[in-house]
Amino acid sequence: MSREFAFFATAPTGIEPLLATELAELGAAEPRPARGGVRFQGPLELAYRACLWSRTASRVLLPLGEFPVAEAEALYAGIRDFPWEEHLAPDGTLAVEFSGACPGIDHGHYGSQRVKDAIVDRFRARCGRRPSVDRQRPDLRIHVLLRDGQAVASLDLSGDSLHRRGYREATVAAPLKETLAAALLLKAGWPAIAAAGGPLLDPLCGSGTLAIEAAWIASDQAPGLLHAHWGFSGWLGHIPALWSRLLAEAVERRETGHARIPPILASDRDPKAVRAALVNAGRAGVADRIRIECRELAAVGPPPGSPGLLIANPPYGERLGGQDEWGTLYAQLGDLLKTRFAGWRAAVFTGNLELGKRMGLRAEHSHVFHNGPLECRLLRFRVEPAFFVDRDAADRRARAFALERAAEAGAEGFINRLRKNLRHLGRWAEREGVSCYRLYDADLPEYAVAVDRYEQWLHVQEYAPPSSVEPARARERLDHVLAVLPAVLELPPDHLFLKVRQRQRGANQYRKQADQGRFHEIHEGPARLLVNFTDYLDTGLFLDHRVTRRLLGEMAAGRRFLNLFGYTGTATVYAALGGATGTTTVDLSATYLDWARRNLELNGIRGPRHELIQADCRQWLNRTRDHYDLIFLDPPTFSNSKRLEDTFDIQRDHVELLRRTLRLLAPGGVLIFSTNRRKFRLDRDALADLRIEDWSRRTLPPDFARNPGIHQCWRITQV
Numbered sequence: 001m002s003r004e005f006a007f008f009a010t011a012p013t014g015i016e017p018l019l020a021t022e023l024a025e026l027g028a029a030e031p032r033p034a035r036g037g038v039r040f041q042g043p044l045e046l047a048y049r050a051c052l053w054s055r056t057a058s059r060v061l062l063p064l065g066e067f068p069v070a071e072a073e074a075l076y077a078g079i080r081d082f083p084w085e086e087h088l089a090p091d092g093t094l095a096v097e098f099s100g101a102c103p104g105i106d107h108g109h110y111g112s113q114r115v116k117d118a119i120v121d122r123f124r125a126r127c128g129r130r131p132s133v134d135r136q137r138p139d140l141r142i143h144v145l146l147r148d149g150q151a152v153a154s155l156d157l158s159g160d161s162l163h164r165r166g167y168r169e170a171t172v173a174a175p176l177k178e179t180l181a182a183a184l185l186l187k188a189g190w191p192a193i194a195a196a197g198g199p200l201l202d203p204l205c206g207s208g209t210l211a212i213e214a215a216w217i218a219s220d221q222a223p224g225l226l227h228a229h230w231g232f233s234g235w236l237g238h239i240p241a242l243w244s245r246l247l248a249e250a251v252e253r254r255e256t257g258h259a260r261i262p263p264i265l266a267s268d269r270d271p272k273a274v275r276a277a278l279v280n281a282g283r284a285g286v287a288d289r290i291r292i293e294c295r296e297l298a299a300v301g302p303p304p305g306s307p308g309l310l311i312a313n314p315p316y317g318e319r320l321g322g323q324d325e326w327g328t329l330y331a332q333l334g335d336l337l338k339t340r341f342a343g344w345r346a347a348v349f350t351g352n353l354e355l356g357k358r359m360g361l362r363a364e365h366s367h368v369f370h371n372g373p374l375e376c377r378l379l380r381f382r383v384e385p386a387f388f389v390d391r392d393a394a395d396r397r398a399r400a401f402a403l404e405r406a407a408e409a410g411a412e413g414f415i416n417r418l419r420k421n422l423r424h425l426g427r428w429a430e431r432e433g434v435s436c437y438r439l440y441d442a443d444l445p446e447y448a449v450a451v452d453r454y455e456q457w458l459h460v461q462e463y464a465p466p467s468s469v470e471p472a473r474a475r476e477r478l479d480h481v482l483a484v485l486p487a488v489l490e491l492p493p494d495h496l497f498l499k500v501r502q503r504q505r506g507a508n509q510y511r512k513q514a515d516q517g518r519f520h521e522i523h524e525g526p527a528r529l530l531v532n533f534t535d536y537l538d539t540g541l542f543l544d545h546r547v548t549r550r551l552l553g554e555m556a557a558g559r560r561f562l563n564l565f566g567y568t569g570t571a572t573v574y575a576a577l578g579g580a581t582g583t584t585t586v587d588l589s590a591t592y593l594d595w596a597r598r599n600l601e602l603n604g605i606r607g608p609r610h611e612l613i614q615a616d617c618r619q620w621l622n623r624t625r626d627h628y629d630l631i632f633l634d635p636p637t638f639s640n641s642k643r644l645e646d647t648f649d650i651q652r653d654h655v656e657l658l659r660r661t662l663r664l665l666a667p668g669g670v671l672i673f674s675t676n677r678r679k680f681r682l683d684r685d686a687l688a689d690l691r692i693e694d695w696s697r698r699t700l701p702p703d704f705a706r707n708p709g710i711h712q713c714w715r716i717t718q719v
Helices: 016-025 044-053 072-080 108-127 178-187 190-195 209-218 240-260 271-284 326-340 353-357 391-432 471-489 506-510 543-555 570-577 590-602 617-623 650-662
Strands: 005-010 032-034 037-042 059-068 093-100 140-147 150-156 200-202 264-268 290-294 309-312 345-350 365-371 374-382 436-441 449-454 457-463 496-501 520-524 527-531 560-564 582-587 610-614 628-633 665-675 690-694 712-718
Touching: 005 044, 016 032, 016 037, 016 044, 016 178, 037 044, 044 059, 044 240, 059 072, 072 108, 072 140, 072 150, 093 108, 108 140, 178 190, 178 209, 178 345, 178 365, 178 374, 190 200, 190 209, 190 309, 200 209, 209 264, 209 271, 209 290, 264 271, 271 290, 326 345, 326 353, 345 353, 353 374, 391 436, 391 471, 436 543, 449 471, 457 471, 471 496, 527 570, 527 590, 543 570, 543 628, 543 665, 560 570, 570 582, 570 590, 570 628, 582 590, 582 617, 590 610, 617 650, 628 650, 650 665, 650 712
Parallel strands: 093 140, 200 264, 200 309, 264 290, 309 345, 457 496, 560 582, 560 628, 582 610, 628 665
Antiparallel strands: 005 037, 005 059, 032 037, 059 150, 140 150, 345 374, 365 374, 436 449, 449 457, 520 527, 665 712, 690 712
16 A cells, blocks of 8 residues: 655635545545644645645645744754755755744744755765755745644655646736636636636726636646645655656646636736736646637627626725725626626625625625635626616615714714805806815814815825824824715725824925826816826815916917926916917826826827926926916925935025026916915016016815915016
């Protein structure tokens, strides 16, 4: 009889039962799920089959022994007692992976160092030679786990993690591990659907992992066939002939099963993701069996024939950095299922159950899996009317409950003020055709936030509370705000974006807050503009300049327009739409100039008459010899950017800046000068030779009337 071994296959939390089933199908008599994996017994052939055929295991370990460890020296002694020369040649290579802690060992690097020292010291004593360390592709990878005072030393037969199938050449943000993707497919019932010839569709495919794993499951492809390096290759106990036989068997099964792959469709709106999926499918050998397309979610439909499985891993705001439009995406996915995929099965993997509820479908089953450190759920649906949920009614109940809870917690005053502002400003906004406006600005001192409405989105800025307010109390009030706003305005909670606004200095005014790169199109007057709610302190559109932009558009007809410190070019858009013969926008930031270019192109404004210049505005004013009929000057209040020659302070430097700018003003031209510095005082004595009109009140929109110091504005012309 062949020798029996005890093995341990590791797996993330939630996958252990699936792995136990796999091992039983491979021949393990009684696989036993345990913490972090599954224990099983059998001959070496069983471990080889687990390495080659398990779709869900991370690693396959061969435990060599277990011993008590009270401190670092006990670890060294216990490891040195193992007969390592039976497993590794003296001139071979090794690598050690260590996890755990005990007195004297408080981090993994030191633990692995002590294990390595014990092994090489034994080799020196027994053989007069010692193996060397190779962390990339060692002959023997040794795994030591120290837990609850016991150390377990094992050989890692798999080598690299088994999720590295060998086909992922191209990737996208937050890719799904291959082992997790396979686990989701197994749990969703894909093997039975595939065996019956049912199709699979992934409408948010990313780099194609779910589709490729589905093809491999359907074709009986061993997931380890492309695995680059095996941990048993340099092990002295390895039986090459046995492994070669198993490989030949796997190749034969793949060739037989390839033709059995049912229709598999994968799509994504991102061309980069589609290109990555195509590359990976090619490397996996299934490019001819998967149809991969660039397609918007709304354009996705089922293939002809019998129902199948729709499976998706939509974003849920953790690894991808936020939830801005995810609620809308989930609602769209739910509507797509209900209207086009009747009779299908569906499975959606998400780390946010609240987003899952936006689908308007009641899950038949919910399974917990971990995606890295995140606890996630696989929601399984039967797409049948009995499982459809009235999302609007559910939303109304949720809003009423949120308001009731907030009022009971003391937020009734904020609720009433918000409703009052909404009635007053809402009627004004509807009458004037304004879709983006300030709804609330610390009207109640205890609720110190500014709330701006951008069509169906809310941008909330929390003013840093004074030291006299306890942090816990400030947090509680902010929680009230975040609960009340979506309920009163009847907007999805994921359409709300929160920032903390503090006094900013220098470059901090424009420093990135995040890096999502997600833009939303809004409408203001005749203009279409892009805003960003997550990446910067401001959104790219100053709402208090709404009237100023309109006036610039009205004055621009037949004039050459200059926008200094142009930011995202919104004023330039208005001037161009107003009939300016040419526009020039100057800003030091390449990011903002690209944003300005996108705003211009969104409105059909392009060509050499509309110039974008990246430069320090003060230096550029000294160089240029051009003249303009209409100039908009809205500089920062303060700047100490490293790219500038010196610091800039609007109060200290405004006279010099105005003089430099006025040199470019054509005869009969107009300069509109604006600043948001609240305590700014225009030095009229130093500018006595100019005609200056105070336009501060004229340019103040009604939604900022409660806070008239938000900006100051002047119309300046030569006498």
